Amino acid sequence: MAVVLGPFKLDHPFILAPMAGITNSPFRRLMRGLNSSMVVSELVSANGIEYGGPKTLELLRFKDDERTVGLQIFGEVPEFLVKACQHVERLGADFVDLNLGCPVPKVVKKGAGSAMCRNPSELGKTLKMMVESVKIPVTIKIRTGWDESTKNALAVVEAAADAGVRWVAIHGRTRAQGYSGLADWDFIGDVKAKSPLPIIGNGDITTPEVAVQKMKTYGVDAVMIGRGALRNPFIFEQAYALWEGRSFTKPEPQRYVDLMDRQRAFLSEDYNERSAVIHVRKFLAWYSAGFPGSAEFRKKVFSEIQPEELWTEARKFFGATASLRDYKFMAEPFLMGGHG
């Protein structure tokens, strides 16, 4: 049951959601290897691309084994957004995604992120310029609306379709909601039913069962999973199995040990040992939710620890206890803030 999004034929509809500071190239490679059906970078500033800041340009790096891979941009200056699309195309990414969901005050105050959706016809003009400037697909990721009284996602989808955008991902919360409350999947389903474009639904998918249930209930073309993948990095292959009518078993301890080794290897290509340790700590903490002894393990991970010792401890911890993991933890809310 392959899924078609724009020109891409994906094995299945379960996709890692973009997350700033998290979905960098090493993590995207890891998740592609664990069967996210495609990947997208975190938001990258179009203004930053214009000025060529080294940190900005670093965020745009990707590797071939990530394909199908998109790079996500944001900004409020149409001319810079167009140039950013062309830059992304020159880098060889498969598609360029515009962040229209970011609720962060610093971003919306300037008129970027979710603020751009307040005026769909103006947004449509910018999108058309972007689409016409490149050959690769231009896609967008939005929220349901600015606030409860302006849930205008359908108007945004229609403007995007007129402009030639290829698909729309919808995080089912308004900008005003931030990360509180629950994603409004009925609303997403309603937009999908009326949409001329493929719709990717997103928000609060914490288990493979929920991922499949959202697909079946709301008729969306695909779903994105963000925070759920941080606690359960195997969620994509598990959802894929259920989607195809196959069953899956809990990952064996060795799968977690392999996860550690792969994450270490990917990080080592882009980071020095010390920075890799600082970066990976939060991942180890997320993966460890529901494991016996996780509080103790997290304390160790965040202590003054040498890189070799950290990786040895991590392999030991997950290798010994993975079969005892308590999955009830999965639905508890965490990481209640982000850029989309």
Ligand SMILES: Cc1cc2nc3c(=O)[nH]c(=O)nc-3n(C[C@H](O)[C@H](O)[C@H](O)COP(=O)(O)O)c2cc1C
């Ligand atoms: C820490 C964090 C960073 C995020 N950064 C981005 C981002 O750069 N671009 C984006 O479109 N969405 C971003 N998001 C939003 C997610 O892609 C997703 O829409 C949201 O987390 C809801 O999905 P979930 O419940 O599956 O996590 C971020 C979310 C979090 C938690």
